[in-house]
Amino acid sequence: MEKDITELKNCPSIERVHEILVANVETPSFPYITALLEFTIPQLFDSIRDSKILIQTFQTLIGLGNLLNRISTRQEQSELYISILERVFDEGLALNLVKGNPSPVEIREINKLVFKGKALAVVNEATTLSSVEITSECFKSTGGYVEYLSNSLLKLYSSNTRSDIIEEFLHSTLKFGDASVIKFYEIFFRESSWDYFVQSFQSMKKFQKKGYLKSLFNNYIVRIAPNSNLNALFNLLSFTSDVFDEMVIESIIQTANKSLTQVVAMILTKSDDYDFLVNKLITKWSNSTVIKNEPISIQESRTFMIMQLISRRKGSALTKDLLTNKQFLNAINNRLSSFSNNIKALGVVLVDYVCELNGEKKIFSLAPEVDTYSSLMVPNVDITELPAHDCWEALKLKETTSPIKIESKQDVSQDLDDDDDDDSLPPQTDVADPIYVKQLIEYFSVDTSNQNAYEMRRKALLKGPTLLHQKYRYGTEVHFYSEELLALLIGLDNHFDDKDFNELKLNNMVAVIVTNPSITTFMFNLLLTGDYSLQQRVLILSATLMAARQLRGFSPTNFPSQTLPEPLHRKYLELEGGSKYIDFIENEVQKELLADASAEAQDQLLGSGKVVRVSSRLKRPAKSTETPTAGFYTIIGKLFYFPLLNVWYEAGTIDIGHYSPVYIGHYIKTLALLIHCAYPSSIQLNDMVKEFLILSCNILRKISLEATPVVESIVTGVLIVCEVSNPEFLVTNHNDEIVFIQNWLSVSWELLVDDKLKSVAAGLLLRLQKLESSLERTIMDQSNSIIT
Structure with a gap:
């Protein structure tokens, strides 16, 4: 080998290089790899780049390690070496690295370089510093890299590689984050490969099983369950029944996904801890702190889980004893004592369902607002034992396609003065108006x-x-x-x-x-599951808000662009899509809410006792409204606000890349403006306020001030909450949230760079200071009443 290394340093012919590569492919040494990297590859790259023997040489531990080190340390030649690395990372890399019974130390090194992601990190750093163009899909994104690793694991499984090696690599692959892990399950949750994962899962330790169980159900099964045969999923996943505990079930509840909940309830029928877990759920369901502070969407999800579980114990001692169980009765009492109609409704629905399961007469008659949750009483999915092949076939039959993502065609450079006579359009023909x-x-x-x-x-x-x-x-x-x-x-x-x-x-x-207002449930499901562009999603939110306002009786208002010439007005709408409708309504609401604060500030500046002439044009215009649609007070929460709010909790997170703050901002803005048009008639207004404050605090804890659309939406929403809510109600029931928002604004106000946002935030701070004073007066009044 020493002779070969010397030759490589002295410009050998292509033929001789090939002979040397063949002779050393099985046992490359460090000096040999160094010679290839230092001399042969830079000198003869164009001639040997596609050499399979060269690629196999670097598909060894010593070859791969040195290649990655060279990419890290030789920035000027990184493009050259990355090109080799992209070819090294083919479907045979993992098999070549583990052949020959590697030692534990070698396995850990392979794991670090490949399955823990060092190779991806090295490439990301190099491409950032040198602007190298990547052609291999596996290095373009974390998802692509996880997909590559998953396929590599399949190769190892199918070649009967030692199970301890595979499991070490598997653990590393599943640590790349929730979004990327979905790629892993998309590859393994198939008839040809699922048994491999089950085999590894069953050999894991209990704490590892729990972690992977959450990952599997909360990131992948939650996505496919709504469009899948639930009995087939039950048969394929029932091997996990002994892993479920209170914490795992809690994570399922947090997804607020009914199909997933049904599958889990079916799986738990095989658990020995079934009754224990049901009692634990009821304990939390009855907790007064949970009742007061937990988002109503999650409380609904928890109620649905309990109903699914007890329905599969119909006629058992567990179900029969509930109506005499002190803890369950206390839970019902706590809920019926709540000021929230939604919380009361969940208690009524569950107790009536228990009566129905026991063959007894229902205690309550469902009022219209309670009927919102009667949909939780769904029939059980029958459990039938099926062979694995039949399960996979059943899942194929239930598959449905997602809505097609259609990008809008917009050409901002078109002339503005030719829209009335466009010769490129087809000639007009006599087409009858649609009548159906x-x-x-x-x-x-x-x-x-x-x-x-x-x-x-x-x-x-x-x-x-x-x-x-x-x-x-x-x-x-x-x-x-x-x-x-x-x-x-x-x-x-x-x-x-x-x-x-x-x-x-x-x-x-x-x-x-x-x-057809009931269509909103279907529409929000499309918003949650559909593969739509940002513009299409904003259009859904805009349509939701405008429909709610129309049902409320708010008359349409002329938009600012309508004062422009018609061609410019059309261009304005074309460029902005549906977002400007929400933005305009938000701006009008902001003006309205800040008018009083502005007037008060003016009075303080001018001093009291001075007469100020005010033009009638500057007075706040009367709100233009018509009679609301019959029953609007019940449907605004039931069909608009709460189903849209559920999208947040079912999605778990909203991530559409760079434009996530824009979309989240429109989402929160829509919720806030729905509260605005729900006032004062909605019977669920207090619940809507509660949910908005909880959501706002959760988001403010996570976002940065750079997410201006999100911050402005929350600030505007809290302003609306202050406007539509009784101050005493707010300080009595939501003081923690109000104080948190006030403190956050006080700390962040100086750091806000947008002038408009700073103005709105200042207006909110003034309102919150008033609330604080109101709280102090309330406390003083209560103290005085106690003393006297």
Whole structure:
């Protein structure tokens, strides 16, 4: 080998290099690898880059380690070495590294370099410093790297590699974070590979099983359960039944996913701790602190879990004894004593369900607001033992496709003065107006190659809202086609580049919701599970808010852009999509809420006793409203606010990359403005306020001040809360949240860089200081009453 190393340093021919590579591929030494990296590769890269023998040489522990070290230390040549590394990381790397019965020390080194991610870290650092372009999918993202590692593990399993080696690599692969771990389960949760994971899972220690169980259920099964055969999932996952404990079940409840809860309840029927776990759940469900402070969406999820579990013990001593169980009765009493209708409703629903399971007459009659939670009484999914192959086939049959992600076509450079006469459009033809909702759907879904496609779609966009408002009062046509129509509208693209497309599309979506408010549950499920662009998601939020305001009776207001010439107004709408509608409403609300604070500040500056002439144009305009839709006071929370709030808890997190703050800001803004239009008639207003304050505090604990859209939305929302809530109610029931927000604002105000945000935040601080004074007066009054 010494002779070969010397030759490599002295510019050998291509043929001789190949001979040397072949001779040393099985047992490369450190000096030999160094010679290749220092001389051969830089000198002959173009000639040997595709040499399989060269790649195999670096698919050894010593070869890979030195290659990564060279990338880290030779920044000027990193592009060259990364090109080799990308070829080294092929499907055979893991097998080549572990062949020959490696020692424990070698296994730990392989694990560190490959499965713990050192290779990815080295490449990320090098590409950041040198702007090297990466071509291999495995190095482009953490998800791609985890996908590569998962496929490598499959190779190791199928080649009968020692189980201790695989399990060490498996543990490292599953530590890349929740989002990336989904890639692992997408590869392993298949008929051909699932047994490999089960085999490794069953050999793990108990604490490891619990961690991986949470990861599996809360990150992957939660995504597929709503569209899957639950009995098939039960059969494939029942091997985990002995791992579930109180903490694991709590993590399932936090997802607020009903399909996942049903699967877990089915699996727990095989657990020896079934009754113990049910009693633990009821204990927490009855806790007065939990009742007061836990988000209502999570309380609903916990109630649903209890109902699912006790329904599978129908006729047992556990279920029969509940109605005489002191702890359960105390829980019902605590809930019925609450000021929250939602909390009361959950107690009523559960106790009536227990009565039903025991064959007894229900204690309560469901009021309309309680009926919100009657949907928790779902029939049990039958448990049937199935062979594994039948389970996988059943899952295939239940698979559904997600809505197609359609990016909007927008060309900001188009002329503004040619939108009335566009010669590129097809000639107009005589297309009849749609007269049925089914016909409206046909017009929207027409093949764009159809010669009448433009006129048909244009007619549908223009006539759709009127048709829906005419139809919904008679028959069930609107209700029957609402889901199909709404899904079609959300995914509709601007194929013909209409300037007013987004405005007309939004009007149609609003009309669908107004004429069938119960469609919101379906729409928010699309928002949660659909693969939509940011613009499409914002459009859903805009349609939700505008529909709620229309049902509330708020009259439409002219938007600022409507004072512009028509071509500029259309361009404004085209560029902004649906976001400007929410932004405009938010701005109007901010002006309204800050007007009093501004007037008070002016009075303090001018001093008391001075007469100030105020122009009538500067006075706050009266709010333009009509009579709310019948029953609006019940549906604003039941169909709009709480289902939209549930999206947050079911999603667990909102991450769409760089634009996450924009989307989260619009989401919170929509919740806040729903509270604004719910005032004063909603019977669930206090619950809505409570949930908004809890959510706001949770978000403020995590975000940075750079997320301006999120901060502004929360500040505006808390302003609305202060406006619509009784001060005494706020300081008595939500003092912890109010104090936290006030302290956060006090510390952060100087660091805010946006002038508008600082102004709104200052207005909120003033309101919160008033609340603080109100609290002090309340305490003083109570103290005086005690003394006297």
